[in-house]
Amino acid sequence: MQNKYYIETFGCQMNVHESEKIAGMLEALGYSPAATRDDANVIVFNTCCIRDTAEQKISGNIGELKALKREDKSRIVVIAGCMTQQKGAAEALAAKFPFIDIVLGTANLYELPAKIAELKERRARHRGKVVAISYDDNPPIDESVPVARTSYPNAWVNITYGCNNFCTYCIVPYVRGRERSREPEAIIDEIRSLLAEGYKEITLLGQNVDSYGSDRSDGVGFAELLRRIAALPGKFRLRFMTSHPKDLSEEVVSIIAETPNFCKNIHLPVQAGSDRILKAMNRKYDRAAYLGLIDKIRKYMPECGLTTDIMVGFPGETEEDFLDTVDLVKRVRYQNAFTFVYSPRRGTVAATMPDQIPYAVKRDRITRLIAVQNAITEELSGEFTGKTYEVLVEDAPKPGMLCGRTDSGRLVNFAGDRSLVGQFVDIRITGNKASALYGEIVDNG
Numbered sequence: 406m407q408n409k410y411y412i413e414t415f416g417c418q419m420n421v422h423e424s425e426k427i428a429g430m431l432e433a434l435g436y437s438p439a440a441t442r443d444d445a446n447v448i449v450f451n452t453c454c455i456r457d458t459a460e461q462k463i464s465g466n467i468g469e470l471k472a473l474k475r476e477d478k479s480r481i482v483v484i485a486g487c488m489t490q491q492k493g494a495a496e497a498l499a500a501k502f503p504f505i506d507i508v509l510g511t512a513n514l515y516e517l518p519a520k521i522a523e524l525k526e527r528r529a530r531h532r533g534k535v536v537a538i539s540y541d542d543n544p545p546i547d548e549s550v551p552v553a554r555t556s557y558p559n560a561w562v563n564i565t566y567g568c569n570n571f572c573t574y575c576i577v578p579y580v581r582g583r584e585r586s587r588e589p590e591a592i593i594d595e596i597r598s599l600l601a602e603g604y605k606e607i608t609l610l611g612q613n614v615d616s617y618g619s620d621r622s623d624g625v626g627f628a629e630l631l632r633r634i635a636a637l638p639g640k641f642r643l644r645f646m647t648s649h650p651k652d653l654s655e656e657v658v659s660i661i662a663e664t665p666n667f668c669k670n671i672h673l674p675v676q677a678g679s680d681r682i683l684k685a686m687n688r689k690y691d692r693a694a695y696l697g698l699i700d701k702i703r704k705y706m707p708e709c710g711l712t713t714d715i716m717v718g719f720p721g722e723t724e725e726d727f728l729d730t731v732d733l734v735k736r737v738r739y740q741n742a743f744t745f746v747y748s749p750r751r752g753t754v755a756a757t758m759p760d761q762i763p764y765a766v767k768r769d770r771i772t773r774l775i776a777v778q779n780a781i782t783e784e785l786s787g788e789f790t791g792k793t794y795e796v797l798v799e800d801a802p803k804p805g806m807l808c809g810r811t812d813s814g815r816l817v818n819f820a821g822d823r824s825l826v827g828q829f830v831d832i833r834i835t836g837n838k839a840s841a842l843y844g845e846i847v848d849n850g
């Protein structure tokens with residue numbers, strides 16, 4: 406079997422981009438991508454532990470690799486990502502799944518090539534697996550990791566790693582360490598070379614992009630970084646995720662509004678609409694401040710596509726608290742919302758809080774919330790019909806069909822040839838089905 410790798414990615418965009426780095430490191434070692442796990446010599450699971458359900462699903466998938474390892478003992482099984490970084494998790498994984506060869510933490514992903522070499526050397530001496538976890542909260546940022554990108558015409562670009570916010574329900578600060586900002590020059594150089602390679606959309610990544618530069622002394626914050634990106638020549642689109650309402654500044658909002666290349670599309674997680682719950686979540690803003698920020702965004706960009714994250718069933722959440730959340734959703738009218746049921750994460754503050762909500766109540770609340778949001782999304786989708794929008798063609802999901810997003814982040818499906826992937830086209834919206842928009846290419850002749 407030729408040297409082939411297969412990466413399974415779980416979780417967020419951060420992990421999607423880190424899997425591109427894992428692929429880049431393996432391709433630099435001479436491996437090429439395999440279509441399935443069965444065809445691969447190196448199988449990497451890039452894991453997530455944001456919710457209990459995510460971890461259980463991943464454990465189930467890891468178990469399935471036992472047969473592949475029995476079939477070919479020379480295979481290398483690597484478990485990486487957030488799941489391994491939780492205290493004691495690496496040892497527990499290694500004990501539960503003895504066929505795992507390498508366990509890599511989030512802070513030392515870049516050690517993969519060295520760990521594969523170490524494993525081969527250990528195997529030659531009939532010695533077992535390699536576990537490489539660094540519990541350093543401020544690990545160095547390795548700018549030399551090769552990247553094999555998979556998201557053309559979009560490219561993911563990290564600007565920060567880690568998080569200092571410690572929302573009481575969140576495991577991220579414990580598995581991704583403290584906030585570290587990349588050098589502004591390194592970010593600008595990366596974007597410049599991506600644009601030169603033909604990428605048309607850049608998505609800046611960070612757990613909290615608005616606090617970019619807060620750990621640096623050169624005074625380059627998120628607003629200044631955006632100004633430097635705005636100065637880059639050519640037509641391209643810029644998006645970013647994820648913003649934190651306590652740090653998103655009016656200055657940043659005004660820069661997005663005045664810069665044609667910057668998409669009028671902001672993902673602003675609110676999590677809850679009740680001040681009591683926001684306080685218990687340690688979100689560091691209240692309902693009034695959040696709604697004030699929404700009003701400010703809409704003052705600068707009335708057409709801005711707003712999305713959010715909302716959690717129901719946080720410990721102690723009363724029916725009244727929940728109705729505050731529903732009321733906020735009705736007032737903001739998001740184009741879409743990612744809704745979650747609170748799930749206790751071992752090691753977080755909220756997991757030990759009293760008044761954990763029964764699952765039946767959580768399920769009832771999430772069902773009601775989704776119904777409210779879906780109705781709003783449907784109404785807003787209807788307002789697109791008959792209008793024409795510029796769309797960046799992102800993919801050809803099936804023969805003769807293309808899809809792409811408007812500047813405000815709405816996904817549009819339309820007929821066309823895959824040769825248009827990576828092009829900007831004008832689309833007249835002809836209709837919608839729930840949140841999916843449909844349209845036709847406008848021939849500008």
Ligand code: SF4
Pocket residue numbers: 568569570571572575576577578612613649
């Ligand atoms: S801002 Fe809060 S929810 Fe987001 S990653 Fe940081 S701790 Fe988690």
